[in-house]
Amino acid sequence: MSTTINNVSQLLQINSNKLSKREVIYDGYRRITYKELDEESSILAFNLIEMGVKKGDRIAICLPNWHEFVVISFAITKVGAVIVPLNINSKTELHYYLTNAEIKVAFIAKEFEKNNLWDNFHKYKQNNTLIKYLISVRFENKDSISYKELLNRKHSNEILLPKVCYNDDCVIMYTSGSTGLPKGVILTHGNLIHMCEVSIGLLDLTPEDTVLCPLPGYHIFGLHQCILVPIAAGAKIVLMEKYKPENVFQMIEKEVVTVHHAVPTMFILEINNSTLKDYNLDSLRIGITAGSKIPSNLICNIRKMLGFEVLSSYGMTETSTCLAQVRLNDSDEVKFNTMGKPVPGVRFRIIDINTRLDLGLGEIGEILVKSPGIMKGYLKMPNQTITMFTDDGWYITGDIGQIDEGGNIRITGRKKDLIIRGGYNINPTEIEDQFYTHNDILEVAVIGIDDIVLGEITCAAIRLKKGVYGKEIEFKNFIKDRLAEYKIPDKIVFLTNLPKTAVGKINKIELKNQLNNQLFKEIL
Known part of the structure; x- marks a missing residue:
């Protein structure tokens, strides 16, 4: 991406101009082009402004991996509001999320896997005046505005979109720890744009690629690597509403998928699925795995049975995903035993757990990082935010590891584990x-x-x-x-x-x- 990008919506707008008729999303329900995604997100953005949404307002999305999730996300970025993607399995936690983030508008599905989202959101709205609108997606209710209606509303031609800047808040993503309340991780437009540029280069993504998205959009791996990065590269995304190995194989074969990202558990299920032999997966060329360490025998089995090279990546929500990643041309020794080298713009330090002094190559200690992807902080948790950084600004990952002589990062465990x-x-x-x-x-x-x-x-x-x-x-x-x-x-x-x-x-x-x-x- 050689053009200067100031906010996430421009990732779409640039490719909408260059690749207007190219398909950008297929979710098993609808196919949508770059031009359609750009136009529909703009219509939605203008109507949100007419409804009173302002720059900085927080808008919840509680949807499966539907194309509407992507349209809504880009509409929110165009308004300068903040995307708050919520886990569609949330129940009692919803009250905390909606209150903590001071949600003004929520886009919701009626239900998902017997979780009645409408009832939960509607009950909350009846008792809280802060949330102004519930917008129903793929269903209608007299107490909501339907997404379809909102897209068809006529808006004033005098509405102007606000200026959205690199350092403005873009996403608040909730992450749970072993103790205490979930933390809302604030990521800026700049955090996500920089990491998009990095990922495109590491994977050599082009408009000829088709990226499978089996990971939920309310998780940083799904939102960033499977949605934002492909759109920044001008590629196509195949969204999966629900993960099932056989559905993965069907989508790869049908849509000629070239990039398959997943956590190790998903790959384990795929190589052990009895229907694997019935599908042609020859289009696959590369993929990222993250979330936990991948065993070397699993890497070998992915090569043998799925037919592509999977690259280990190390990161977390607080760092906008990737801090280190294995490269395609790395040796098997590196691929099997490390997370690869730091990605561009990222620096690592290893310190002694007790003395907090720096350690040398090969010595095991706690991992500290500096990166353009590091979060702005935890929402309304200044004390917890402070504890995550050293006095000189290094982010404390809580992971234990070492840097080997080749500069590769080896993760040996979590301090809390x-x-x-x-x-x-x-x-x-x-x-x-x-x-x-x-x-x-x-x-x-x-x-x-x-x-x-x-x-x-x-x-x-x-x-x-x-x-x-x-x-x-x-x-x-x-x-x-x-x-x-x-x-x-x-x-x-x-x-x-x-x-x-x-x-x-x-x-x-x-x-x-x-x-x-x-x-x-x-x-x-």
């Missing part, structure tokens, strides 16, 4: 990596369980492949020659499913809550 068993520090990722070399294991998560003697013990929760059965002693014997004795899990449990976050990552917080009481009682 560290298990302290009888005074010994145990890194769950090290144990999980060994288990993933076992052919019968589909997924595994290692967590710490409360123990009255040792403080914590290690527990491995394993999901076996379909039709496979195992005993605890078999897997302890498998692991015992691979790790020091104190790292061998004290307990191994077999589960039919591991709890997941909205984006498909294993939810260790929920897993720990699920198992803690059960196993603690057994130990007593």
